Amino acid sequence: MKKIQCSFMVVLFTSIFLAGCSKSVITDGRTNVTKEMDQIISDFIIDYYKGVLPPSDKQFEVHNVYGMEKKNDNLIVYFYSLFGTYNLSTKTESQAGHSLPALIKLKRQGYSYSVVEYEEPDEGDPGVSLKRMFPRKYVKQVRNNQGDLEKLDLQMKKKVKQWLVEHK
Template sequence: MKLKMMLLMITIVCVLSACKADERIKLVNSGENERTIAYEENQFTVHITEEMNEAISNYVIQKYSSVYSHLEKQFEVHNVYGASETNGIFTVYLYSYFGGYNKFSGLENQAGHSLPAVIRLQKKAEGYAVIEYTEPKDGSLYQSSLKQMFPEKYLKMMYEDAGTTEKLQIEMDKKVKRWLDAERVR
């Protein structure tokens, strides 16, 4: 009887561990002003809303505003590889592109950077707040710090996503063009 029970328990554990759901990423709602991305992980769906995306961009711009204070306007765009939620804390794995611009230079980026990052957000009364921001370390510690920051599946997605920079540049150009057009109207 004990042997049968032991075999049953082992079988259940094996079946449950093999039933991990495939991770699926889908665009739930897409439009000029609305972008919600859902990340399905182990049958839980984490929605990255436009409000969350805006909180991420605003945080990065604020973080680097003093470094690039000589520029008239800074922008940030990012590509999200995945997200998780634990106890109301959203962890977002992304690739960020930050740029600073002046009116006279038009769409030509005057300064900035692009890099992978992990951002933790928490819902507050006034919206989402970034409670932690992590970038990879420089130099010889870059690869090992990436491995510590990103789950393997998102790291693999990042390495395989050769078009990220071009996609982000297109998105950045749209933001800068809207700003330049608004400035010309003034």
């Protein structure tokens, strides 16, 4: 009996240890997005708008992730994005950008991720496309996101001010 208990304890502790060491990306339906994934999302959006918006000295993107789910071999990240373009001459005044919910599909490529798909709501009827894009639980969060927008705005201002300090 002691041998069975001991074996059970070894298996239990090994499982807990391995779970703690792995980079889990899903926690109770909420997200645990890695810094690498955050950077991939921001870099993708900045690159996505190159050539679409008027030229600028610098572009920034910040986002709030509502959640993530795994489908097939892809991770689908549901988030709210704040993107802006800035010029040294206009300082903290954004020249162009967006503030909108979006989703991005990431696929593991070795030790990193690549973007498989990026989608924003339709301009003509964002409510309908949002319901199509997002699970219901995240649609409610998007509609009640005033506090999130304020936090994103503060994050954006911090990034822009740091950039301005570096370029004095």
